[in-house]
Amino acid sequence: MSKLLMKGNEAIARAAMLGGCEAFFGYPITPQNELIETMSHVMPANHRVFVQAESEVAAINMVYGAAGAGGRVMTSSSSVGIALKQEGISYCAGAELPCVIVSVSRSGPGLGGILPAQSDYHQSVYGGGNGDYRVIVLAPASVQEAVDDVGKAIQLAEKYRNPAMVLLDGAIAQMMASVVLPTQPLPRVDTTSWAATGDFKTRGTRNVINSLYLDPAKLYAHNQHLQAKYREIAKNEALLVDHHPDHHDGAIIAYGTSAKIAIGAAQRLKEEYGIKVKCIQLRTLWPFPKQALREAIKDMSFALVAEMSMGQLFQDVLAFTRSDTVIGYVGKAGGEIITSDDIVNGYLQQMGGEQIEHSV
Amino acid sequence: MHPEKIVFTYQGDGDLASIGAAEIIHAANRNENITVIFVNNAIYGMTGGQMAPTTLPNQVTTTTPLGREIITGAPIKMSEMIATMDHIAYVERCMAADGPSIMKTKRAIRKAFECQINQEGFSMVEVLSSCNIGWKMSPVDSLTYIKNTMTQTFPLGVFKERKHETNH
Incomplete structure (x- = not known):
């Protein structure tokens, strides 16, 4: 395994692509810009999807769509941008869509500043979207841990059909360090039982991605199902x-x-x-x-x-x-x-x- | 994710012309090979009849009880706006007001899907439609209202003529 000297943001992007990320939707915001800049060329070069969205709201909803279609999907942003994504993250959690969100936090509140802070602890752990939902949050302390956590986030997201976030700050994202990148894509979890892939004719059953439940009894049952899953994650994954x-x-x-x-x-x-x-x-x-x-x-x-x-x-x-x-x-x-x-x-x-x- | 699949959206005027206005403009501008069916009834029907961005001047809604005034904006003409994008495939405005206009709408929707199947790019059909409950009219009067009143603000026609050129 060869070591490479690389900036945190670039290393995260390359690790995601090498780990098998199939689609990335992003929007520029400091201090995560090198991440989407790297994705803009490594994804198309490897026949994957890259879209620079018109806003953070659009980007997270593209994640919802592509994850719903069974894709291995990622987005990234920072503080104020993550704030804008919260509604979409709640939708992804509600519809049980696996996706990875990289959050490179800067200082706040409001526009705050572009230098490192950890003031997005509440934002990441408790979220700002509506409802009783949870997001898996991994916290790397180095460029190598960030690279490793991207792979882990992909796997946990798919294992539990839940959004997973990698939370770091601008110091790690902007730091150059030696890293070992993944060499092959992570194994894929089968999504045919739920992903909306337009294969109704061959599959014989209709897969619908939705977070709307107008029947309160059904929504309560859905919430109980989600809570049982969250208890399972809490039991297995706390570290x-x-x-x-x-x-x-x-x-x-x-x-x-x-x-x-x-x-x-x-x-x-x-x-x-x-x-x-x-x-x-x-x-x-x-x-x-x-x-x-x-x-x-x-x-x-x-x-x-x-x-x-x-x-x-x-x-x-x-x-x-x-x-x-x-x-x-x-x-x-x-x-x-x-x-x-x-x-x-x-x-x-x-x-x-x-x-x-x-x-x- | 699945470029070989047929993809369409079915959107109302609140969604397409207000809260999702940025998204539809940029999806069109990227010339996404999708078909958009835009149902314009000039009101927020599902939430109980509030003003939409397409609400006509002086139209009474639950949030414009005295009729829509210009201070709240003028009806947004999405088909005309989106048709300014040179590279997209096809945009037409139709209405669902009587037998012949519904048949014409059907042909337009068919054409829009043909654009997508032939990889010509973004296609959109705007359909002027009724909301007799929100408009507080009888179903028959509401169809007359589409024909005689809505079309004054939203003229029917093709705004982007199909060129049969593959874009994708």
């Missing part, structure tokens, strides 16, 4: 990585770029202060690895959440762990990247303190 299995004094909980920095901060806490703190990197944000996280911090008096947002992750960690462990928070949002100093100082200042509600 975290403990970067310091032999450290037990405390923990730093983070994902994405913050986790990368937290690994170094944990190292410094050990070397400079003799405190053995483990970095726990959340690899899936939905399903949230509740059980594994509770287990990992249960005997600790203190754990620090480090995030590039204003307490969004902190809130969930506090709610999901429900333990005597005091949960601290360190973070910033606006385009500045959290530093090792921020995390080390945050840890030292808050350890030994009482539980404070850091979020609003």
Whole structure:
């Protein structure tokens, strides 16, 4: 396997194409532009579909159409653009269409800025579309993890017939790093039982893609079916990585770029202060690895959440762990990247303190 | 995804001329090899009779109780607008108001699908149709209204003549 030096956005695009993505629909927005730029030539060159849509709304609805027709489909965008796609994501979830959404987040709210942030945690994990739906959210912390997560997102989307999102920030997308790309397309799940492919005559049954249920009893049954599926995903797919299995004094909980920095901060806490703190990197944000996280911090008096947002992750960690462990928070949002100093100082200042509600 | 399959949309005036206006214009501009059946009854029928972008001047709807005024915009002529795109295959406006006009509409729809089968590109048939409940008229009066009133604003005819040239 040869390593290539490549920008995050380009690597994600090439990984998707090599992984067997058949159609891509995108719309320009910084900081994910190199992704659609790469797709614009690698997809047609490999006899796949590429459309630069007229808007994010159009792009996600093209995803709905192409996924409904049985295609392996992807779109990408950033913060404000993902906000526009939310209605379509809810439709895809409602109609149980497998699709991959790459979200390269920038800072917000509103137009915000184009520099990295993790303020789209709520947007990704809880969504802004209507209804009781869930989107699988994978959180890579490096270009290689992003490449791997694109393949994983394709597989999870098809396994569960559900939208899957890869959430990263502009730092990873704009970073050049050495990567190993996939060498062959991922195995395909059979879609003939549900995909609307216009094969009524040969199949003998009609496949209809729809999210409208005017009969409340049928819609309730559909929602119960979706919830059962979500429980299955939560049981099977929640994932975290403990970067310091032999450290037990405390923990730093983070994902994405913050986790990368937290690994170094944990190292410094050990070397400079003799405190053995483990970095726990959340690899899936939905399903949230509740059980594994509770287990990992249960005997600790203190754990620090480090995030590039204003307490969004902190809130969930506090709610999901429900333990005597005091949960601290360190973070910033606006385009500045959290530093090792921020995390080390945050840890030292808050350890030994009482539980404070850091979020609003 | 399946270029060998026949693909068509069936869209009302709220969908095609308002909330989905950007999408239909760009689908036409990409000369997608699809057929669009555009049902224009100048009102939002399914939601209970509100103003549509195609609602006629002075027409009473549940959101224009005193009649549509120009401050809310003029009726959008989608067939004329889409026909400005030189490279598309075929655009015609018909009506479903009596036997002969329905037969003419049928022939237009057939022609639109032939365009698609022959890979000529984007084809659209606009059909002026009635919504007697939303218009608060008898079914017979509403057919007369299509013929005598709607066609004043939305003239019938071919706006993009089929050239039988394969585009795809």
